[in-house]
Amino acid sequence: xxxxxxxxxxxxxxxxxxxxxxxxxxxxxxxxxxxxxxDSSSLKIDENGNMTFxxxxxxxxxxxxxxxxQIPPIPALLTDTFYSVPVKFANNIKLRKAKLxxxxxxxxxxxxxxxxxxxxxxxxxxQKNGKAYVLKRFVNYNGTVPVNETLLxxxxxxxxxDTPKDTLNIRYEAIKADGNRDTLSEFGMxxxxxxxSYVEGFFxxxxxxxxxxxxxxxxxxxxxxGEVNFEDPKVTxxxxxxxxxxxxxxxxxxxxxxxxxxxxxxxxxxxxxxFDFEYPDINSVGTTVITPFKFNKLNSNIGDIINANxxxxxxxxxxxxxxxxxxxxxxxxxxSSFFVVNVAVELPMVGRAKNFTITDEFQVDFGKLEDFxxxxxxxxxxxxxxxxxxxxxxxxxxxGNTLDSLFNDTKxxxxxxxxxxxxxxxxxxxxxQYIPISTEQLSRIQNTKxxxxxxxxxxxxxxxxxxTIKANQGIEVKMGVVTKLKxxx
Amino acid sequence: MKITLSAILLTCFLxxxxxxxxxxVNSGLNAVGNSMISDILPEKKITLITGHYNxxxxxxxxxxGDFIKSENNSALEIDAKNxxxxxxxxxxxxxxxxxxxxxxxxxxxxxGVGFQHSLTAFxxxxxxxxxxxxxxxxxxxxxDKEVQVGxxxxxxxxxxxxxxxxxxxxxxxxxxxxNWLSAAAGAQTKNNDVLLYTNPEFYxxxxxxxxxxNSSNLINPDSLGxxxxxxxxxxxxxxxxxxxxxxxxxxxxxxxxxTSIGGSIRGLGQINFNTNAKNYRSNKIINYDGIDIGxxxxxxxxxxxxxxxxxGDLLKFDESNRNFSIRLPFHANFHAQYAISSKLIGMAGMxxxxxxxxxxTSFTAGISFQPIKAIRLxxxxxxxxxxPANIGLHCSFRFWxxxxxxxxxxxxxxxxxxxxxxxxxxxxxxxxx
Numbered sequence: 001x002x003x004x005x006x007x008x009x010x011x012x013x014x015x016x017x018x019x020x021x022x023x024x025x026x027x028x029x030x031x032x033x034x035x036x037x038x039d040s041s042s043l044k045i046d047e048n049g050n051m052t053f054x055x056x057x058x059x060x061x062x063x064x065x066x067x068x069x070q071i072p073p074i075p076a077l078l079t080d081t082f083y084s085v086p087v088k089f090a091n092n093i094k095l096r097k098a099k100l101x102x103x104x105x106x107x108x109x110x111x112x113x114x115x116x117x118x119x120x121x122x123x124x125x126x127q128k129n130g131k132a133y134v135l136k137r138f139v140n141y142n143g144t145v146p147v148n149e150t151l152l153x154x155x156x157x158x159x160x161x162d163t164p165k166d167t168l169n170i171r172y173e174a175i176k177a178d179g180n181r182d183t184l185s186e187f188g189m190x191x192x193x194x195x196x197s198y199v200e201g202f203f204x205x206x207x208x209x210x211x212x213x214x215x216x217x218x219x220x221x222x223x224x225x226g227e228v229n230f231e232d233p234k235v236t237x238x239x240x241x242x243x244x245x246x247x248x249x250x251x252x253x254x255x256x257x258x259x260x261x262x263x264x265x266x267x268x269x270x271x272x273x274x275f276d277f278e279y280p281d282i283n284s285v286g287t288t289v290i291t292p293f294k295f296n297k298l299n300s301n302i303g304d305i306i307n308a309n310x311x312x313x314x315x316x317x318x319x320x321x322x323x324x325x326x327x328x329x330x331x332x333x334x335x336s337s338f339f340v341v342n343v344a345v346e347l348p349m350v351g352r353a354k355n356f357t358i359t360d361e362f363q364v365d366f367g368k369l370e371d372f373x374x375x376x377x378x379x380x381x382x383x384x385x386x387x388x389x390x391x392x393x394x395x396x397x398x399x400g401n402t403l404d405s406l407f408n409d410t411k412x413x414x415x416x417x418x419x420x421x422x423x424x425x426x427x428x429x430x431x432x433q434y435i436p437i438s439t440e441q442l443s444r445i446q447n448t449k450x451x452x453x454x455x456x457x458x459x460x461x462x463x464x465x466x467x468t469i470k471a472n473q474g475i476e477v478k479m480g481v482v483t484k485l486k487x488x489x
Numbered sequence: 490m491k492i493t494l495s496a497i498l499l500t501c502f503l504x505x506x507x508x509x510x511x512x513x514v515n516s517g518l519n520a521v522g523n524s525m526i527s528d529i530l531p532e533k534k535i536t537l538i539t540g541h542y543n544x545x546x547x548x549x550x551x552x553x554g555d556f557i558k559s560e561n562n563s564a565l566e567i568d569a570k571n572x573x574x575x576x577x578x579x580x581x582x583x584x585x586x587x588x589x590x591x592x593x594x595x596x597x598x599x600x601g602v603g604f605q606h607s608l609t610a611f612x613x614x615x616x617x618x619x620x621x622x623x624x625x626x627x628x629x630x631x632x633d634k635e636v637q638v639g640x641x642x643x644x645x646x647x648x649x650x651x652x653x654x655x656x657x658x659x660x661x662x663x664x665x666x667x668n669w670l671s672a673a674a675g676a677q678t679k680n681n682d683v684l685l686y687t688n689p690e691f692y693x694x695x696x697x698x699x700x701x702x703n704s705s706n707l708i709n710p711d712s713l714g715x716x717x718x719x720x721x722x723x724x725x726x727x728x729x730x731x732x733x734x735x736x737x738x739x740x741x742x743x744x745x746x747x748t749s750i751g752g753s754i755r756g757l758g759q760i761n762f763n764t765n766a767k768n769y770r771s772n773k774i775i776n777y778d779g780i781d782i783g784x785x786x787x788x789x790x791x792x793x794x795x796x797x798x799x800x801g802d803l804l805k806f807d808e809s810n811r812n813f814s815i816r817l818p819f820h821a822n823f824h825a826q827y828a829i830s831s832k833l834i835g836m837a838g839m840x841x842x843x844x845x846x847x848x849x850t851s852f853t854a855g856i857s858f859q860p861i862k863a864i865r866l867x868x869x870x871x872x873x874x875x876x877p878a879n880i881g882l883h884c885s886f887r888f889w890x891x892x893x894x895x896x897x898x899x900x901x902x903x904x905x906x907x908x909x910x911x912x913x914x915x916x917x918x919x920x921x922x
Contacts, residue, residue, distance in 0.1 A: 016569065017624070017625055018627040020628055020629040022691050023691075023779045024780045025691070026781050478691040478778075479691060479779070482692065
């Protein structure tokens with residue numbers, strides 16, 4: 001019945017009303033920030049909140065099947081009824097004990113006796129259940145001499161070779177049909193296909209090649225400039241070994257590469273001479289021993305290299321078995337023995353940064369920003385991190401062009417928290433910033449599709465003081481705005 | 490911003506066309522005539538009213554022109570600072586209209602009997618200065634201050650069926666009327682505490698509310714900010730289930746042949762609302778700190794639109810459906826007149842109206858001149874504390890059995906309606922049989 005003749009839904013009300021309201025707030029732990037701006041999978045945090053970037057190479061393993069697939073063949077030519085075969089192989093490999101999973105024995109001989117012969121072969125060092133290996137055979141005389149005989153014993157699996165004196169004794173007894181003991185001629189033996197579940201001995205000096213690999217240092221992915229100095233960078237080589245003999249590293253290559261192609265060789269006595277891997281003793285068969293070796297700034301030039309901000313590490317580290325060729329060291333291995341080598345670059349977050357520049361971008365939806373008129377944003381940061389952060393935002397349009405920037409130049413938005421003499425954060429620093437945006441600027445950035453953030457990070461005292469960055473440190477961010485509003489909000 | 494234009498809408502709601510002047514409460518010469526007595530105790534045997542429209546508007550602070558700097562069909566330019574400077578701590582906006590469709594009065598000797606039907610709509614808004622400041626100037630001026638922004642409102646639209654009795658004691662005339670009321674719509678606030686605090690840190694908002702609004706077919710708080718915040722009103726159908734009553738009384742006493750005094754009280758009653766009765770209540774502390782940026786960090790995207798939207802969700806009411814009642818606004822009038830000559834009469838009077846915390850008081854004085862029997866002219870001056878300059882003009886013309894009367898208590902509103910805080914107008918046709 002009554003109505004107003006103005007359509008308020010479409011009425012444009014021109015007002016100078018100025019509203020103040022909060023936009024967002026939140027506490028960002030450093031862990032969150034790093035997850036957003038860096039390779040979070042590389043960040044390790046201990047129970048005390050200490051953070052370390054760990055960039056790890058591939059796990060490289062070698063197994064006994066790859067290294068020693070089987071015991072070399074053991075040949076013997078018996079010149080008498082009792083004969084000791086020295087069990088020594090090439091490369092000074094000595095066999096003390098082996099539990100066989102497969103194996104073939106072959107005997108061949110000639111009998112010049114014009115009568116039947118009963119043959120008994122005994123090998124005391126080849127045992128099963130405490131009993132020596134005994135083979136009996138009847139050699140039939142068929143009217144002609146010599147009688148050529150070849151005995152093929154295909155399966156000695158489950159037998160154990162036990163040669164404490166590095167010899168294998170073979171004895172045979174040939175009893176003729178008339179009851180007299182005699183000898184046989186050209187008596188030979190060959191043990192082949194000797195695979196084992198356990199073997200004990202000296203396995204010789206052997207170089208085991210390990211695959212070459214590279215490690216990318218993601219922390220520098222977004223680095224545009226500046227300096228970052230880590231106080232205690234490390235290259236760790238972690239070896240897990242269940243081989244029971246000495247092994248030593250052989251660094252073939254350990255070279256860092258800079259962004260511009262410059263090369264930095266890792267230099268250390270341990271690169272030159274190698275370092276020994278720990279291994280289980282003979283009473284610890286089946287256990288795995290870990291060798292955590294670190295190239296650090298005390299034993300190498302890693303400090304200098306890392307602080308040159310390299311982008312990846314190129315490395316190949318082989319393993320040398322029995323590097324000193326000490327045949328007195330009796331080792332062991334099983335058919336499941338292995339070693340695994342892992343190389344990593346560890347960067348504990350203790351150090352200093354100066355104008356360490358990062359960049360990142362994220363999508364935005366400014367939505368009703370068009371309804372703002374001459375807004376003044378108020379940004380409050382309260383940081384427990386001992387770093388200063390200067391920031392610039394670039395507003396990017398749909399076609400990728402830069403529409404505008406937030407500031408004329410990079411401006412500080414976070415101030416470093418106070419620190420103690422050791423560089424540990426001991427409080428918070430609050431910093432307020434008013435950011436006016438003109439209507440003209442607002443119009444320019446209205447169609448922003450993403451924001452490119454360029455940040456410059458410096459640790460306390462303009463990057464001159466080493467500080468400790470911990471996961472529980474963070475920053476509280478709050479933003480509000482005072483703005484006039486256009487009508488249709 | 491459109492929310493805040495609801496106050497303007499209220500004007501539109503009653504006046505049909507916002508271009509009409511701010512109008513009038515029955516405060517001036519129209520009231521002096523004390524029409525209720527003549528309606529029930531006719532001068533002759535019968536008086537018949539076949540249409541009488543009465544309209545009044547009053548704003549205790551600024552005029553339309555003080556507020557609206559310029560306008561066209563698609564845009565309004567407002568001068569909120571000027572309007573704000575003219576506000577008191579609390580301000581009243583009265584909008585009142587009555588249309589008597591039919592009235593008849595019989596005189597049976599000294600006894601008078603009357604019946605009347607009318608359509609009445611009134612809205613009274615009592616609002617704190619800071620509500621206007623918040624809506625039209627923004628809250629930036631209130632940073633680190635807590636301000637009361639809860640308005641009081643009463644509004645109703647109803648049919649009135651009045652049955653009146655009067656008696657002429659000679660010098661004294663007494664009339665009373667019982668009105669059966671049937672309302673199409675109504676709304677009233679009960680508690681009106683809405684405190685807004687804007688934290689200076691990063692402008693976090695804290696709203697402390699103890700606010701209650703009862704509404705039947707009039708206001709939809711859930712649509713705050715939308716054009717259907719105020720319902721379109723319809724008087725369709727005379728008899729609604731929202732019913733009530735009221736009593737009016739009027740008296741006139743002739744002190745001597747030249748001097749008389751009189752008075753009236755009206756609006757003693759209430760209407761009970763049970764049709765589409767809704768109760769909106771907010772009694773809580775609401776803190777708004779913006780959006781948790783943690784979502785932005787993990788979500789890889791920042792939406793400013795969602796920030797603004799969540800701000801709009803701040804004020805949500807708990808809703809129930811209990812019946813409620815609204816008392817009518819109370820009106821009291823006192824007047825006196827003195828016959829200077831047979832053609833010239835001097836008059837004076839006062840008017841008082843109140844509802845909730847809103848009240849209205851006016852004083853008036855004027856002269857009536859009757860050059861010939863068929864014509865009567867009058868002028869008056871009405872004093873209202875916040876709108877002191879009101880000159881009234883009135884005229885009645887009697888031809889045969891018909892009397893046509895019209896006038897205003899503020900003729901200036903007719904010439905410059907946008908500069909007026911107070912205005913009245915009436916036009917009616919009466920048969921004197």
